[in-house]
Amino acid sequence: MDLLTFKPLPLLALLLLTLFIYIQHLNISANYSDTPTELHIYKHAQVTESTTCQDTLYTDLCVSTVASFPEHRRKSLPEIISATINVTLAEIRESASNCTSLRRKLAKKLDPLDLRALDDCLELFSDSVTELIKVLSDLSASNSSTTKYYDDLLTLLSGAMTNQATCLDGFAFSKNNTRKLIEGRVRRISKHFSNCLAMAKKLKKRETKKKNSPRSLLQQEFPEYGGIRDGFPTWLRRNERRLLQTATNQTKVDLVVAKDGSGNFTTINEALNAAPNRSTTRFVIYIKKGAYFEYIDVGTSKTMIMLLGDGIGNTLIKGNRSVVDGWTTFRSSTVAVVGNGFIAKGITFENYAGPDKHQAVALRSGADFSAFYQCSFVAYQDTLYVHSLRQFYRECDVYGTVDFIFGNAAVVLQNCSLYARKPNPNQQNIFTAQGRDDPNQNTGISIHYGKVTAAADLLPVLSQFRTYLGRPWKLYSRTVYMSAKMESVVDPAGWLRWDQNSSVSLLYYGEYQNRGPGSTTSGRVTWPGYHIITNATEAAQFAPDNFIQASQWLPATGIPFNPNLTADHICCQNTSYPDLCAKTVESIPEHHRKTLPEIISATINVSMVEITESASNCSAIRRKLARKLDPIDLRALDDCLELFSRTISQLRKVLADLSTSNSTTTNYYYDLLTLLSGAMTNQATCLDGFAHSKKDTRKLIEGRVRRISKHFSNCLAMVKKLKKSDDKKKPPPRHLLQQEFPEYGGMRDGFPTWLSRKDRRLLQTVTNQTKVDLVVAKDGSGNFTTVNAALNATPSNSNTRFVIYIKTGAYFEYVDIGSSKKNIMLLGDGIEKTWIKGNRSVVDGWTTFQSSTFAVVGSGFLAKGISFENYAGPSKHQAVALRSGADFSAFYQCRFIGYQDTLYVHSLRQFYRECDVYGTVDFIFGNAAVVLQNCSLYARKPNPNQQNVFTAQGRDDPNQNTGISIHYGKVAAAADLLPVLSQFRSYLGRPWKLYSRTVYMLAKMESLVDPAGWLRWDQNSSVSLLYYGEYQNRGPGSNTSGRVTWPGYRIITNATEAAQFAPGNFIQANQWVPATGIPFTANLTV
Secondary structure (H helix, E strand, C coil), rough: CCCCCCCCCCCCHHHHHHHHHHHHHHHHHHHCCCCCCCCCCCCCCCCCCCHHCCCCCCHHHHHHHHHCCCCHHHHHHHHHHHHHHHHHHHHHHHHHHHHHHHHHHCCCCHHHHHHHHHHHHHHHHHHHHHHHHHHHHHHHHCCHHHHHHHHHHHHHHHHHHHHHHHHHHCCCCCCHHHHHHHHHHHHHHHHHHHHHHHHHHCCCCCCCCCCCCCCHHCCCCCHHCCEEEEEECCCCCCCHHHHHHHCHHHHHCCCECCCCCCCCCCCCHHHHHHHCCCCCCCCCEEEEEEEECCEEEEECCCCCEEEECCCCEEEEHHHHHHHCCCCCCHHCCCCEECCCCCCCCCCCEEEECCCHHHHHCCCCCCCCCCCCCCCEECCCCCEEEEEECCCEEECCCCEEECCCCECCEEEEEEEEEEEEEECCCCCCCEEEEECCCCCCCCEEEEEEEEEEEEECHHHHHHHHCCCCEEEECCCCCCCECCEEEEECCCCCEECCCCCCCCCCCCEEEEECCCCCCHCCCCCCCCCEEECCCCHHHHHHHCCCHHHHHHHHCHHCCCCCCCCCCCCCHEEEEEEEHHHHHHHHHHHCCCCCCHHHHHHHHEEEHHHHHHHHHHHHHHHHHHHHHCCCHHHHHHHHHHHHHHHHHHHHHHHHHHHHHHHHCHHHHHHHHHHHHHHHHHHHHHHHHHHHHCCCCCCCCCHHHHHHHHHHHHHHHCCCCCCCHHCCCCCCCCCHHHHHCCCHHHHCCEEEEEECCCCCCCHHHHHHCCHHHCCCCCCEEECCCCECCCCCHHHHHCCCCCCCCEEEEEECCCECCCEEEEECCCCCCEEEECCCEEEEEECCCCCCCCCCCCCCCCEECCCCEEEEECHHHHHHCCHHHHHHCCCEEECCCCEEEEECCCCCCCCEEECCCEEEEEEEEECCCCCCEEECCEEEEECCCEECCCCCCEECCCCEECCCCCCCCCEEECCCCCCCCCCCCHHHHHCCCCCCEECCCCCCCEEEECECCCEEEECCEECCCCCCCCCCCCEEEECCCCCCHHHHCCCCCCCCCCEEECCCHCCCCCCCHCCCCHHHHHCCCCCCCCCCCC
């Protein structure tokens, strides 16, 4: 179709419009002589022109209008407003007649743009009439509850006023003087609306502290929208809330549009034409995957339409109208909707006219109660035209350059992503251009959560273009950004004038608790109308509930939303991923009524579903690509499957704790942190397994796994809220012990029930005097000749100690004590006599996780008098001797020998006492909460050009309760390093992950420690978020004068700070170590 082709409005339609307004005018005239008996809200109130017209902007017009009403002194304020609206309707009729006459008489002389602008005016006048009739209906039917209609009255009057401004805006690019022929009447109509808005403001009492409950508001039914039943609008059935939460192929639809002919229609317009008019029930049109090149206009008669697509990028509606090609901005939209109650999900709306064509709208909405969920709006200038009335956008993407979210609706964009694209040379990007024309309009743009960033095409040239948050299209422009993430694309000034002469004193631009590099307000404009909002009450007026009355209509749509300023129960505050947190919380049924422990539990249930999906994905990849993948990829996938399974077990324990805690939830604090920290570590370990892969297998699973980690991060932050911050008020140890954890069997007589009292003696008794359950001996003198054979014979899920004595000998086998093998104790003949040895390594095709000679995850594990060795050698890189992910595991007088990655303290709570650890690179590493007390750490001779690093701690989140604490003991060189000590540098640690945490306290450090003490992971790694500390160490290597000066490094001088890493505080040692019989110091010093 030729884009310049003009289709005149049918004459019959114009005649009908004129006749309709004329009939209304006849009814209006009748109202002047008789006061309707229905209007008696202020029946006994006497009003005068002066009191009625106080605070109006156009007082003279108001006074003259009111004075023209018969018996105006006896009329109530609602009657005065109604009468003023009736006068305005008459003037709209005159303007419509004038536009029709101009169009007819000057049709051959006017440009297509002028003709289209006149058509815009006629359509907008018709919309205004419809809105005003609704206002009159509200006022006449409200009886004594007119104030309950306050928000609707403001919305409808604001929309009617916006229509007049839009009519005149259509002539902005006209080369003729057509605008002047209609402008006077249209501006007078706008002034009437302005005065009505000011008078409507008087209907609401200014008691801001006294608010109606949502249910009370809902019960005040608005006749034009069908009223409320059972807490939901009658025009939405209860089951319709599920429409937007159900997979597309499971949604019951009324019509299907498919380009390939497999539906009811091949075009969207055909389906819309077949939809019923003025429907009071939802009518769903499913638009199958494809690009639909057509222009859509969902008119006022098409109410309750829902367009359901196959997702962003799959279902696209595309057009290329623009102002340069002769269309008004209003008419340039690819899709326009004014039918109330419109919903769209999973669709891309695009105008591909390009940046040279200036204004070119992708979507225009003037539909009250319209909502868009997981949609995308793509264009350049003027992408999304939020024209008028109440609108809500959730999890949508908006792409553009100049003023690409604009209009005068009352609109909230929540959890949306706004992308600035690459504009034309010498242009700048502006995210918003709000068009509020009157101080009493209840309109504005509220951007809540979400992000403000650069699109892919802008990123490479970001420094060449300035990008602003908004500029004032109209005098009272109002836009706020709240709790959004702003990337560096945002110019430091933040906001831009419309032009050099535009006023900036009457606008309202606000920013509240945004984050990210673009959110810094120190360089912002200093306009009178700009606000750095610090008051939550001020910000709250722009949250969905207050700004668009969201709780009155959004719950029934099924679209997740956060009605308040902050997430429910403020549970998402201080989370690292607040957008995901808010989205998850809002998807939980009746989340407003849930307690914080219930919210955490529900989030964990969501995570468990996603873990199951990830496990299924890994299994499918392993099965389908088994012959194409390298062995290390297959093993990494196996690691993930094992770690997912373990995570599920840990999460079930968390859920058990939360469900049985009742009023003692805070006593579960450390266990919850430990289990969630371990679950999060499992996800990181899964991905780490692909570090040496030559394939792209990791990319196939990474997205899901990282999302799961984000859930755990958010849960950790929420758990932190469970504990009261009064650190001085702590329950005594016995009280803590009495708070039993069901998954660990509880406490009895001050000891865990999974350890009998006599177990404490096991580790203090000479081996040949200890009562054991099984004996392993290489010479056949025991029950078994291998450690694995004995482990296979042990009971599963035991709640009593099971002791396996391993006689002198070197056992060349790989041992893996699974989660079902609890309370196992391995008792050797001493570190020089009983050995368990292996030589797996990463170089030989094993993941670091699977390279361990010995691995244990069964809780309550104990070992004494055993050497665990990986003899792969320094050239084989990562080669683990022992890996522990067992909670409450303890090792006494054991030895761990390897080179790189000797001791993998993977996760949960662990304790090592009087042990020796030998290695070279990162030889104590992982993300457990672990204390090594009175242990000796020996750096060995590494390969040439290598350096020794004692620790590499892997804390991934600031709320994980993990870290490596080295308490007493010594840091020294092994015998093979001593002769060549000067050739190699040795460091106390380096940060494997961002929040790495390691402390050395009261240890003896020999001269091998490099003066700098600590090493970066690589040249680009951050050292500001880690925590590395040293406290009262001694020996030549403990001198801190030459240490690194990183922000995260601390020379600890405060005993209170150091004490948090002592066993009693760090791993709650008093609750479980005494029962093992292992000697330990719970506090900082003896």
